[in-house]
Amino acid sequence: MAAAPDRFKDTGRAAPRRTVFGEVAEAYDDGRPGYAEELVTEVLEYAALGDRAALEVGAGTGKATGLFAARGVPVVCVEPDARMAEVLRRNTATYPHVEVVAGDFEAWSPGGRDFGLLYAATSWHWVDPVRRWDLAHSALGPGGTLALFWNPVAAIDPELFAALRDIDRRHGVEEPPHDALASRYGEEAGTVDGQVGPGWPVDEIRRDGRFTDLRTVRYRHNLRYDTARYLDFLASVSAYRVLPERHLRQLLLETGRLLDARGGAIDMLGINDLVLARTV
Template sequence: MARAQVFGEVAELYDAARPGYADALVAEVLAYAALGGRAALEVGAGTGKASVPFAALGTPLVCVEPDSRMAEVLRRNTVRYPGVRVEHGGFEEWRSGGRRFGLLLAATSWHWVDPERRWDLAHDALVPGGAVALFWNPQGVRDAELHAALAEVDQRHGIVGAPHAEMASTYGDVPGNWAGVPGWPEEECRRDGRFTDLRAVRFRQERRYDTGRYLGYLASLSRYRVLPPDLREQVLAETARVLEAHGGGIDTEHFSDLFLARVR
C-alpha cells in the first residue's frame, strides 16, 4: 500500500486524534479567494479536518479523497452541509467534468500529490484568478528535557520526523521555516510562472496533548503506520513511559503555515 493511503487503516483514530486548523486561517483563505459563490475544490480531504470549518461558513466544496475508508468518515462529518460533495479517488486521476473552481485547497496533503503534475492539475481546475491555498500544521516541543527524552526513543528505533522531533524555537518566525524539512511550495510555484500574488502567513497556537491523545496522534501518522506492528507498539509504549514521567502529556507550539497564490 502507498504510504499516502495508510491512513485509512485508522480512519477513526485519525479523525479523533489529528489537530484541526485555526479559524483565523480559514478566514484568511476565504478573504483571499473572494469566492463570490463559486465552489472550492479540496485535494486529499481526509476525514474533513479542513472541510468542516470551510463548509460551516457556507463554502460549497468538492472534496477529493483517495482512500475509501477516509472518505466514509468524511461523508459522515459533512453530512449536515448540503454544499459538500465527496468524490473518491486520487487527484491525479480525478476528472472535473468541465467544472472550474474559485479555490483549490489542500490541508497537509499537497506533498502527496505527484510533483511532476500538481501545478498543471491545480491550474486546470481553477478559473482565471482562482486561488490556491496550501497549508500544514508543523509543531515543536516547548520542554527541552522532554524533547531530549523523546529523541532518545526515536533514535533507538530509527524514527525520523516525528511531531516532537524539533523544539518550537527552531521554527523561527517565517512561514515554511520547518527546521530544514523540505516541502514548502513557494519556490516551486514561483518557478511554474502561471500564478501570481504569492503570500505566506503563519498562525500560532499553544496546544497540550495528554498521553493518550498524543499516542493516538502518533499512531495516525504514516511514519508510524508503515512500521511493523510489534515495533510500532514498542515505540508507542516507550513514548508513553516518557510522557508519563514528564507530567502525563506534552506541551507544543502549534503552527499553521499557509501558502496562497492565484492563477494569472
C-alpha cells in the same frame, strides 16, 4: 545547527504512504491537530469566492473541510483512501453543500467545472510532483485561488523533546512530528531556524509561472495533548504507520510511559503555515 525537518517534503514513497492513514482513520480523526479559524478567514478573504465552489485535495477526515463548510462554502472533497472518505462523510453529514469523492486527485476530472479555490491541508506533498501544478491550474478558473497549508507541531520542553527523540531513534523512526523544538520556529512561514524547510512550495510556484500574487502566512498557537490523544496522533502519522507492527506497539508503549511519568500530557507549539497564490 540541526537540519530543518522535512515538513512539506514528498518522501519519494507517496503512493503507498499517502493511504496508510486509512488503517487508523478514527485515531487520525481524534488525534490530528486542526487549523486556525484565522487561516480560513485569510483564505476566504483572499479568494473572494462569491458563489463559486472550492475543491479540497486529500481531505482526510475533514480537519479543514468542516471549517470551510461552516462558512457556507460549497466544497468538493477528493480523498484517495475510501476508509478516510467514510469518516469524512460522517463528519460533514450536516453540510449538504459538501461532496465527497473517493479516489486519487491525479485520476479525478473537474468535468468542466471552474473552481474558485483549490486548497490542500497537509496533503499537497502526497500529490504527484510532476503533475500537481498542471492539475491545479486546470481545476481553477481565471483568477482562481490556490491555498496550500500544513500544521506541524513542535515540543516545547527540551528535556521531553530529547527523550521522545531517543525513543524514535531506537525504533528507526524518520521525520517524527516533534522533530524540532518550538524555540526553532520564528515568524516566517515555511521556515525553521530562519531557513526554508525542504519541500516548501514557494519556489515551485514561482517557477511554474501560471500563478501570481503570492502570499505566505504563519499562525502559532499552543496545544496540550493528554497521553491517549498524543498516542492516537502518533499512530496516525505515516512515519510510524510504516514501522513493523511490533516496533510500533513498543514505541507507543514507551512513549505513553514517558508522558505518564511527566504528568500525563505534552505541551506543544502548533504551527499553521499557509501559501496563497492566484491563477494568471
